[in-house]
Amino acid sequence: MRWVRYRHGEAVGFGVLEDDTITPVEGSPFGEHRPLSRRIARSDVRLLPPVIPPTFYAAGLNYLGHTKEMVDALGASARRPAKPDIGYRAINALIGDGDSIVVPSDSSGRVQYEPELVVVIGRQAKHLSEEDALSCIFGYTIGNDVSERSWQAADKTLWRAKNTDTFKPMGPWIETDVDLESLTTRVRLNSTVVAEFRTNDMVFGVARYISAMTRYLTLYPGDVIWMGADSPTRDMVPGDEIEVEIDGIGVLRNRVIAEPVRG
Amino acid sequence: MRWVRYRHGEAVGFGVLEDDTITPVEGSPFGEHRPLSRRIARSDVRLLPPVIPPTFYAAGLNYLGHTKEMVDALGASARRPAKPDIGYRAINALIGDGDSIVVPSDSSGRVQYEPELVVVIGRQAKHLSEEDALSCIFGYTIGNDVSERSWQAADKTLWRAKNTDTFKPMGPWIETDVDLESLTTRVRLNSTVVAEFRTNDMVFGVARYISAMTRYLTLYPGDVIWMGADSPTRDMVPGDEIEVEIDGIGVLRNRVIAEPVRG
Numbered sequence: 001m002r003w004v005r006y007r008h009g010e011a012v013g014f015g016v017l018e019d020d021t022i023t024p025v026e027g028s029p030f031g032e033h034r035p036l037s038r039r040i041a042r043s044d045v046r047l048l049p050p051v052i053p054p055t056f057y058a059a060g061l062n063y064l065g066h067t068k069e070m071v072d073a074l075g076a077s078a079r080r081p082a083k084p085d086i087g088y089r090a091i092n093a094l095i096g097d098g099d100s101i102v103v104p105s106d107s108s109g110r111v112q113y114e115p116e117l118v119v120v121i122g123r124q125a126k127h128l129s130e131e132d133a134l135s136c137i138f139g140y141t142i143g144n145d146v147s148e149r150s151w152q153a154a155d156k157t158l159w160r161a162k163n164t165d166t167f168k169p170m171g172p173w174i175e176t177d178v179d180l181e182s183l184t185t186r187v188r189l190n191s192t193v194v195a196e197f198r199t200n201d202m203v204f205g206v207a208r209y210i211s212a213m214t215r216y217l218t219l220y221p222g223d224v225i226w227m228g229a230d231s232p233t234r235d236m237v238p239g240d241e242i243e244v245e246i247d248g249i250g251v252l253r254n255r256v257i258a259e260p261v262r263g
Numbered sequence: 264m265r266w267v268r269y270r271h272g273e274a275v276g277f278g279v280l281e282d283d284t285i286t287p288v289e290g291s292p293f294g295e296h297r298p299l300s301r302r303i304a305r306s307d308v309r310l311l312p313p314v315i316p317p318t319f320y321a322a323g324l325n326y327l328g329h330t331k332e333m334v335d336a337l338g339a340s341a342r343r344p345a346k347p348d349i350g351y352r353a354i355n356a357l358i359g360d361g362d363s364i365v366v367p368s369d370s371s372g373r374v375q376y377e378p379e380l381v382v383v384i385g386r387q388a389k390h391l392s393e394e395d396a397l398s399c400i401f402g403y404t405i406g407n408d409v410s411e412r413s414w415q416a417a418d419k420t421l422w423r424a425k426n427t428d429t430f431k432p433m434g435p436w437i438e439t440d441v442d443l444e445s446l447t448t449r450v451r452l453n454s455t456v457v458a459e460f461r462t463n464d465m466v467f468g469v470a471r472y473i474s475a476m477t478r479y480l481t482l483y484p485g486d487v488i489w490m491g492a493d494s495p496t497r498d499m500v501p502g503d504e505i506e507v508e509i510d511g512i513g514v515l516r517n518r519v520i521a522e523p524v525r526g
Contacts, residue, residue, distance in 0.1 A: 159479075160480070165481050216426075
């Protein structure tokens with residue numbers, strides 16, 4: 001089942017997408033809800049990030065190829081992780097499928113994509129074993145962990161490198177029926193495939209992360225965990241179109257634009 | 264004016280506290296609201312964190328005394344910051360005034376307090392100059408950035424060192440009438456004063472942080488920015504009572520307990 005969050009005129013709501021038709025629901029997929037009788041054409045709505053998470057988690061280096069690439073680019077601070085230490089991103093940066101990634105005027109231009117599987121939590125959970133860990137998952141979506149490498153190297157935290165407004169495209173929807181082992185992630189830059197990798201070839205898998213995290217923290221419905229990206233990444237420039245596809249989930253498509261001049 | 268968020272029976276709501284009486288409001292202080300005609304005694308409610316922020320920002324080392332202490336304790340990674348690079352905390356860790364800080368059973372015991380001024384944002388804001396930066400502030404509250412130093416030194420991120428459930432007491436309320444220059448922060452551990460410093464003696468002040476942040480990111484109503492702590496910090500053990508007081512705002516009081524044994 002595909003859950004969308006959308007804006008239709010002035011209204012924002014959740015719905016279920018089938019073919020090109022949305023069945024709006026009253027309520028949210030994370031609580032009580034019921035389908036409404038009307039239907040909306042997908043072409044009549046703007047898709048929004050499919051959830052605004054209470055907490056926005058992100059695994060850092062979680063694929064061996066990307067880890068090596070970051071060690072080469074950023075130096076010794078990017079070592080292969082020894083254990084699943086989760087990180088964070090910020091919701092101000094979220095945009096949906098079809099929205100534009102805006103590059104600030106003082107960026108060095110080293111703005112790169114990172115294609116990521118996103119886990120969406122469905123129920124409150126703590127102290128989950130690895131065996132039980134996947135039971136708290138509602139579904140999966142796609143994220144593009146857009147990163148400005150000059151700021152990533154220069155700043156003490158990832159605040160502007162990864163959390164500048166519009167740097168976190170997420171969507172297009174949440175797919176609830178996913179077989180992790182069958183997934184392939186593919187990136188297209190201006191329609192050319194520039195990366196392709198088995199989505200589940202992670203250093204620490206989804207179950208391992210959730211089990212480790214819930215030893216200390218409570219996950220809540222709507223929380224998201226971005227699972228990291230494999231290499232290679234490349235610079236994107238204004239005018240580029242970047243697509244992240246995960247077979248069985250969908251395609252997240254965004255255009256890159258320059259920050260408008262402020263008058 | 265003092266804004267509280269509270270649980271009264273099964274109901275959770277916002278209200279205005281005057282002396283020991285709460286005037287409940289319909290709505291929230293960050294949107295439309297109107298006072299209700301009934302009154303509730305403060306003693307009849309449980310205070311909650313006064314806001315659940317969309318994004319939970321935290322300055323790292325932002326006082327010279329604490330910076331020196333952390334350099335001594337953690338090594339060169341704790342340098343005096345060269346610019347205001349903001350960090351993040353997670354809402355799973357928030358508790359209110361009077362709630363218990365729970366120390367996980369596998370902690371080394373190096374669980375320490377960090378008394379912090381908390382800025383609460385009142386309106387959507389981007390591209391604020393330092394001169395205009397304070398105009399987006401709704402009010403101020405108090406935070407205790409509880410930190411497990413062994414995990415802080417060992418982990419790649421601050422996830423469990425600072426974001427373990429219950430590690431972020433915040434409250435008791437939001438005070439809207441504050442003169443930053445007049446504030447003094449004071450910490451009492453089991454009623455003994457263990458720290459006292461001028462709250463506004465920061466490396467980078469509130470206006471500087473907000474101006475720098477909003478160059479790249481949008482602040483939203485309810486966002487909080489924890490402004491960092493001055494030294495010294497000490498270990499807390501189960502049974503301890505920790506109080507963070509900021510003159511003109513209030514007192515945030517929490518007890519430390521050990522994690523219950525799981526059966």
